Amino acid sequence: MIRQIFKNSKCCVAALALVLSTSALAQEYPGKLVKIVVPFGAGGIADLTVRVVAQKMSDSMKQPIIVENRPGAGGIVAADTVAKANPDGYTLLLISNGTAISAGLFKRLPYDTLKDFAPISTLGYFDLAMIVNKKLPIKTAADLISYAKSNPGKLNIGTINRGSTQNLAAEMFVSMAGIDALIAPYKGTPEVITAVTTGEIDVAVEILGPTLPQIKAGNLNVIGVTSTKRFAGLPNVPTVAESGLPNYQATSWNGLAAPAKTPKVIIDRLNKEINLAVADPDVKRRLLELGVVAQGGTPDSTKNLLASDIAKWGVVIEKAKIEKQ
Template sequence: MKNMQCCVAALSLVMSASAFAQDYPSKLVKIVVPFGAGGIADLTVRTVAQKMSESMKQPIIVENRPGAGGIVAADAVAKASADGYTLLLISNGTAVSAGLFKKLPYDTLKDFTPISTLGFFDLAMIVNKKLPVKNAADLIAYARKNPGKLNIGTINRGSTQNLAAELFVSMAGIDALIVPYKGTPEVITAVTTGELDAAVEILGPTLPQIRAGNLNVIGVTSAKRFSGLPDVPTVGESGLPNYQAASWNGLAAPAGTPKAVIDRLNKEINTAVSNPDIRKRLLELGVVAQGGTPDAAKNLLASDIAKWGGVIEKAKIEKQ
């Protein structure tokens, strides 16, 4: 009798979850973004969310909650109802924070259910036009001939750009100074004027200066070439095999969100990022649209936590 009651209760829960999923979404969906408005991540999620909203026939709003390395936004979503109506924009920055902070108010892997990636965007290795290098191999050779003289700019310590530069210096075995700047505009200006020899920066914001001929781009940091600049090699193929430091965005829900809801959202995301107009718009931002399965997103997050945690330790970046 007791076993039968348990079976009935379990069946009731399954039917209840199924009914909930069939009705989902029945109201506004909110995506919390741990970055300010107008950046690559923000524009990416807004572009995809608009298409999802049209398909799901419910409004999707984006709430920007920057601060504390993404902790403010992530903590809010971790504590939200696990019903699919509050989602979080996750990224490689989410993984970095797991290794950069001594303690987080949530468990990055246990308190969220990744849904899918939205897209990947390259970092670019840019150099001052007067620097006599054409690719990553040249830059490494230059650094070895001039130990301690090469300076590479990035934004703040612990950022993806900064860790990508640290990874490059470590793997290349060169003596170079990594210089943190306040923001991307300052980094680009410093390379353009020659204050910096080189920099590692998100490709999108550098494209106007590259196309205007004010900067030289000697490589992209992902595993594949960026289709918008097909003649620019990857750092891996042009001097440092196995080097990779791509940036990405995705969506996650609070842990415990019904699987049927996760599956519905995953389907909507993949449909949106497969749309030719969406792909074109994202490519203009320097983003290669790419969805995937929830498991793939979870594995990517976990592997990046391990990867960047190791870089942080090796670079002796003080935890906050």
């Protein structure tokens, strides 16, 4: 009996020590600069999005948050850096649908996309736009599908590099619509926009943000956005799903993750700060100007989103017969 009481007492002491340690950790964090590693170059939508949110978080947490751009190898360089970082909440990774795509594009990764990271929250979602050359008699996704079926093999769709979100969104459209079309990869967004404007290609699939100024100026003919809801900044532009291809959806998103084994109390604190930041009216306005709909989430919902996108884009990659690197 005495031995059992002693054993129970030791368990209680250990549990109390854990509670006190966790409580102290929660109060102390963050005690120094926090770094967010971004797998893209400076100036892009993802980079600008995380900088807007990070500044708001920094103000709230009263600690500097810096953004370190580490592009390369489809995001692998940045992700591997964070996967191997100390799980203390001071080194974070910008994750996205691109993180999910890389899981299907590469034969081997130096990390496990689902096991080596602790997703924290989404930051926002951003649409792709389906843009058509203004000389073509196409106003909706239904028109586009009809045109392609009447001209088999003649329709060409421009995107950026093969295996990108834009490229896979185009591949998925062709597959779901059951049309015969050529998907042509270009070096970058400016080249894609120029090609569809001049008529070098018939259709372009591109991130909405960089095209917004030209869309609003009337220089580009946009027949639809690729999410399940219309973009608030262009309320008169329908979704592809509602204008001709039901169930089609190809939304891009950004979020933050920490190395696996980061204490839950830190993940929860960061999640709280992210959700407060993206709910701020000024942050929402600034992101909307970039073509991003600010939206946070829970660690579980973010992990589920990442897992579902790995499965979704993996199927598209297989159907498109894109050779794994």
